[in-house]
Amino acid sequence: METTISPPRPVPLQPVVLHVNGSDHPLLLEPRRTLLDALRDDLGLTGTKKVCDMGNCGACTVLVDGRAMYSCLLLAVDCAERRVTTIEGLGGPALDPIQEAFVAADAYQCGFCTPGQIMSLRALLDAHPDPSDAQIARAVTGNLCRCGAYRNILRAGRLAAEIEADRRAQQGGQDGNAPGR
Amino acid sequence: MATLRVAKPHDGEGDGEVQVVEGAAMSPWGPDAALAVVGKSHPRLEGPEKVTGRALYAYDVRLPRQLVARVLRSPYPHARVVRVDTSAAAALPGVHAVLSAEDAPEIPWYEDSRLFDRTVRFVGDEVAAVAAESVEVAEDALRLVRVEYEPLPFAATLEDVLRPDAPKLRPDGNLAGEPKTYRRGDPETALRAADVVVEGRYSTASALHNAMEPHGCTAAWEGEHLTLWDSTQSVFTVRQEVAEKLGLPEHRVRVIKQHMGGGFGAKQIAWKHDVIAALLSRRAGRPVQLMLDREAENLAAGNRNPTRQHVRLGARRDGTLTAIQARIEQATGAYQVGGEASNVSGMYQTLYRCPNVATEQVVLYTNTGPAVAFRAPGHVEAAFALEQAMDELARVLGLDPLELRRRNYAAEDQTEGKPYSLPEGLSLCYDRAAEAFGWDPAGSPAADGPKRRGVGFAAHDWAGGSGHPPGYAWVKLNADGTAEVVTGTQDIGTGARTGLAQVAAEELGLPLDRVALHLGDTATGPYSPVSSGSATQASIGPAVRAAAADAVAQLLAAASATMEVAADRLSVRGGRILVDGDLSRAVDVADVTQEIAPHMIRGQGERGPNPEDRAIRTFGAQCVEVEVDTETGEVTLLRVTTAHDCGRIVNPTLVDSQIIGGITQGIGFALTEERVVDGRLGLVLNPNLEEYKVPTVADVPPIEHAHVGVPDTVANPTGAKGIGEPPLIPTAPAIANAVFDAVGVRLRDAPLSRSRLLAALAAQGTDGEVRA
Numbered sequence: 036m037e038t039t040i041s042p043p044r045p046v047p048l049q050p051v052v053l054h055v056n057g058s059d060h061p062l063l064l065e066p067r068r069t070l071l072d073a074l075r076d077d078l079g080l081t082g083t084k085k086v087c088d089m090g091n092c093g094a095c096t097v098l099v100d101g102r103a104m105y106s107c108l109l110l111a112v113d114c115a116e117r118r119v120t121t122i123e124g125l126g127g128p129a130l131d132p133i134q135e136a137f138v139a140a141d142a143y144q145c146g147f148c149t150p151g152q153i154m155s156l157r158a159l160l161d162a163h164p165d166p167s168d169a170q171i172a173r174a175v176t177g178n179l180c181r182c183g184a185y186r187n188i189l190r191a192g193r194l195a196a197e198i199e200a201d202r203r204a205q206q207g208g209q210d211g212n213a214p215g216r
Numbered sequence: 217m218a219t220l221r222v223a224k225p226h227d228g229e230g231d232g233e234v235q236v237v238e239g240a241a242m243s244p245w246g247p248d249a250a251l252a253v254v255g256k257s258h259p260r261l262e263g264p265e266k267v268t269g270r271a272l273y274a275y276d277v278r279l280p281r282q283l284v285a286r287v288l289r290s291p292y293p294h295a296r297v298v299r300v301d302t303s304a305a306a307a308l309p310g311v312h313a314v315l316s317a318e319d320a321p322e323i324p325w326y327e328d329s330r331l332f333d334r335t336v337r338f339v340g341d342e343v344a345a346v347a348a349e350s351v352e353v354a355e356d357a358l359r360l361v362r363v364e365y366e367p368l369p370f371a372a373t374l375e376d377v378l379r380p381d382a383p384k385l386r387p388d389g390n391l392a393g394e395p396k397t398y399r400r401g402d403p404e405t406a407l408r409a410a411d412v413v414v415e416g417r418y419s420t421a422s423a424l425h426n427a428m429e430p431h432g433c434t435a436a437w438e439g440e441h442l443t444l445w446d447s448t449q450s451v452f453t454v455r456q457e458v459a460e461k462l463g464l465p466e467h468r469v470r471v472i473k474q475h476m477g478g479g480f481g482a483k484q485i486a487w488k489h490d491v492i493a494a495l496l497s498r499r500a501g502r503p504v505q506l507m508l509d510r511e512a513e514n515l516a517a518g519n520r521n522p523t524r525q526h527v528r529l530g531a532r533r534d535g536t537l538t539a540i541q542a543r544i545e546q547a548t549g550a551y552q553v554g555g556e557a558s559n560v561s562g563m564y565q566t567l568y569r570c571p572n573v574a575t576e577q578v579v580l581y582t583n584t585g586p587a588v589a590f591r592a593p594g595h596v597e598a599a600f601a602l603e604q605a606m607d608e609l610a611r612v613l614g615l616d617p618l619e620l621r622r623r624n625y626a627a628e629d630q631t632e633g634k635p636y637s638l639p640e641g642l643s644l645c646y647d648r649a650a651e652a653f654g655w656d657p658a659g660s661p662a663a664d665g666p667k668r669r670g671v672g673f674a675a676h677d678w679a680g681g682s683g684h685p686p687g688y689a690w691v692k693l694n695a696d697g698t699a700e701v702v703t704g705t706q707d708i709g710t711g712a713r714t715g716l717a718q719v720a721a722e723e724l725g726l727p728l729d730r731v732a733l734h735l736g737d738t739a740t741g742p743y744s745p746v747s748s749g750s751a752t753q754a755s756i757g758p759a760v761r762a763a764a765a766d767a768v769a770q771l772l773a774a775a776s777a778t779m780e781v782a783a784d785r786l787s788v789r790g791g792r793i794l795v796d797g798d799l800s801r802a803v804d805v806a807d808v809t810q811e812i813a814p815h816m817i818r819g820q821g822e823r824g825p826n827p828e829d830r831a832i833r834t835f836g837a838q839c840v841e842v843e844v845d846t847e848t849g850e851v852t853l854l855r856v857t858t859a860h861d862c863g864r865i866v867n868p869t870l871v872d873s874q875i876i877g878g879i880t881q882g883i884g885f886a887l888t889e890e891r892v893v894d895g896r897l898g899l900v901l902n903p904n905l906e907e908y909k910v911p912t913v914a915d916v917p918p919i920e921h922a923h924v925g926v927p928d929t930v931a932n933p934t935g936a937k938g939i940g941e942p943p944l945i946p947t948a949p950a951i952a953n954a955v956f957d958a959v960g961v962r963l964r965d966a967p968l969s970r971s972r973l974l975a976a977l978a979a980q981g982t983d984g985e986v987r988a
């Protein structure tokens with residue numbers, strides 16, 4: 036079999052400013068670069084994982100304007116006007132309640148799916164601070180875990196909601212989450 | 217104290233073998249040992265790194281000027297590579313190095329083939345590789361490589377390669393080695409004389425590991441020194457093999473693995489990516505990262521061998537087994553790649569007491585990616601058949617399936633005539649699983665409506681979990697009274713880092729937060745074996761304990777001088793040195809280490825050999841309850857209860873996680889996971905996570921781990937054995953047995969897909985007559 040393919044025509048790089056974890060990052064990118072590759076390769080934010088690169092596994096989940104999305108299915112140049120939050124953007128000096136819950140519930144083994152699982156749950160708890168068990172399960176149905184930590188991931192989701200409720204109570208009913216993620 | 221004596225005994229018939237004797241005798245921690253850290257749940261030490269995204273995986277290494285590599289793979293299942301033209305690819309701006317059969321060094325690889333061979337033997341076999349500025353440019357470059365192939369006849373499935381007119385895939389035919397046969401007693405005569413015989417033909421599909429992190433590495437040269445950050449289960453194996461392939465001395469190759477996104481057996485050897493990345497990096501003069509994409513991962517980086525098994529059991533009316541016969545055919549794919557062997561015949565020989573056993577195991581080449589160990593290789597496949605055959609036998613005899621197993625209890629390894637290190641291990645599993653589950657084979661509710669429930673039972677043994685001696689560890693006591701443990705082992709996601717640190721803390725008498733454990737680096741740690749065979753805790757735990765004991769002996773000698781008390785009156789507990797066990801006269805460990813600083817206490821430990829007169833095994837028993845929808849063919853698991861003899865449980869939380877993980881993979885093997893190969897085209901149709909169905913959160917029911925936790929003090933001085941692989945072994949047959957209990961059809965082909973179940977129900981009759 037002989038196939039002849041001519042060299043691709045160079046496509047001009049496109050300027051784009053990505054808003055990630057509260058900072059602006061001016062970049063020059065190929066239009067076909069995914070948000071996932073931009074995060075990992077251009078910004079060095081390797082906490083977001085690449086597993087399938089085609090929307091099947093959820094390891095690349097980030098928040099885009101507060102919603103959990105697969106970053107491998109987004110073009111970086113399309114994200115210019117949007118707020119992106121990655122696993123590196125959660126927590127501060129202390130862990131985010133979901134991160135804390137994952138450690139406490141041993142909700143991982145290898146940890147490779149973990150950032151994606153946590154981001155999916157972050158989106159859930161931001162929208163539904165007091166989720167049902169079914170909502171927790173549904174939030175992570177798009178996140179595969181080959182190590183099979185699912186039972187503990189569900190426990191961690193429940194525990195995280197409790198930790199967050201406690202923190203809210205301690206803060207006198209104020210919302211404990213960073214608003215407008 | 218480290219001991220290593222080398223002897224070369226001469227027995228009068230020429231030179232003897234060199235014998236190495238090492239491992240100071242240590243008294244094991246017995247069942248009643250009062251342990252402060254070991255046996256307690258403790259969160260993984262690396263937890264904060266993993267939940268914040270800071271844990272560094274091979275895929276996350278980012279070095280200045282790092283390039284991305286991609287591999288061109290064969291579109292043909294079998295072909296000669298006539299010509300490769302990479303000139304256009306090399307000329308593409310942003311491409312820095314190209315490799316193919318035309319110009320790559322002739323490095324021997326799998327069996328008699330080459331790194332880039334002139335014959336490709338499966339769809340996905342490596343043909344060329346490029347390193348470029350970005351993944352996009354690398355992929356553009358691959359599209360510019362022109363390859364002229366001359367297609368050859370092929371056989372991509374076990375069925376096809378077993379046909380009489382199958383093409384010859386190798387000069388010597390299609391057998392990968394001589395058939396492996398085993399025999400004791402006279403099974404043919406015993407089968408003729410048996411009161412009852414059950415017979416069945418089973419098959420298991422090829423499952424794909426699909427570790428979330430693909431195979432791959434980052435390679436960087438500093439002068440003549442190569443560093444590889446590899447996603448591997450064995451840094452020392454990779455170092456040795458890469459050094460050999462590249463003709464480098466071992467001290468110029470460093471292999472690092474801090475965290476890895478799963479391996480499940482497929483990452484225990486050096487794969488081609490290691491050497492391709494190193495060669496590309498040398499050519500480009502820049503670091504190169506070569507990670508497989510998901511399709512390559514599923515085509516070329518290992519799979520569980522598909523099997524066909526023909527099983528016959530003979531028994532007396534009281535259930536006593538008199539004969540076991542199994543003929544096994546399994547496909548190894550295009551190459552035999554080494555690593556842990558897939559011993560499908562093993563369980564037939566050992567799980568039950570039986571005087572007459574014959575197994576024959578035939579391994580065949582096919583034009584598909586090479587098979588490689590996958591979590592309990594061989595035993596998962598064998599259990600699917602043997603444990604269903606046992607269930608069938610129990611039903612024919614009208615016996616409780618558990619009672620049938622008890623009547624055929626093996627307390628010794630019958631292939632070697634050695635008692636097991638914990639002969640009651642399996643029996644304890646039977647008791648604990650049955651009790652916790654409430655095992656009652658007659659208890660399934662009467663059938664009505666389209667949904668039926670059933671329960672199933674299965675057991676297993678496993679030759680893994682005993683550890684792979686030798687292996688080494690060092691302990692350093694810092695001036696501030698903290699400790700660092702250094703080993704060359706790896707934590708592949710099991711929690712070994714934490715379990716080993718707990719062993720160190722226990723022996724050192726330090727709280728766990730004063731112990732750090734370093735691993736996964738050939739340049740800094742002493743030799744440790746591969747993390748396969750559920751072996752890490754059992755291999756390295758005793759070495760860590762020995763190193764810690766060595767350090768403690770030195771610490772107490774120093775304390776004896778500084779405190780002016782005889783050393784034998786001193787002990788360490790909770791970070792303090794006690795006189796005659798008296799806390800009120802204690803000083804902190806740091807007081808002593810401070811006083812001698814910057815002099816430093818250094819302990820050394822090694823993993824002594826396993827006992828010669830005992831066979832070390834891990835065992836387990838599982839009960840499941842399922843619901844079968846007879847209209848849709850869907851099998852829903854309702855609950856799983858499992859019990860395992862893994863010796864001492866060092867950290868219950870980590871062991872529970874191994875259990876739920878193994879069972880989750882077992883559910884996939886049982887119900888949904890199947891690499892689908894189109895035999896006419898030689899194509900794998902589902903090399904992705906869309907159509908290859910691994911379990912999701914919705915597929916996993918509550919899983920109960922009934923702890924056994926009896927220390928195996930014969931196995932090693934920590935009493936701990938492995939648990940990584942075992943929980944997966946009995947899951948699929950337990951589910952198949954439960955499906956039979958529910959709807960009365962015996963599904964002998966894994967996975968138990970809906971189409972198979974619906975076809976079997978239809979064959980049985982539309983009203984689904986239920987045999988109990």
Ligand code: FES
Nearest residue numbers: 088090092093107
């Ligand atoms: S990497 Fe994006 S969904 Fe798998």
Ligand code: FES
Nearest residue numbers: 144146180181182
């Ligand atoms: S923890 Fe390994 S894939 Fe989820």
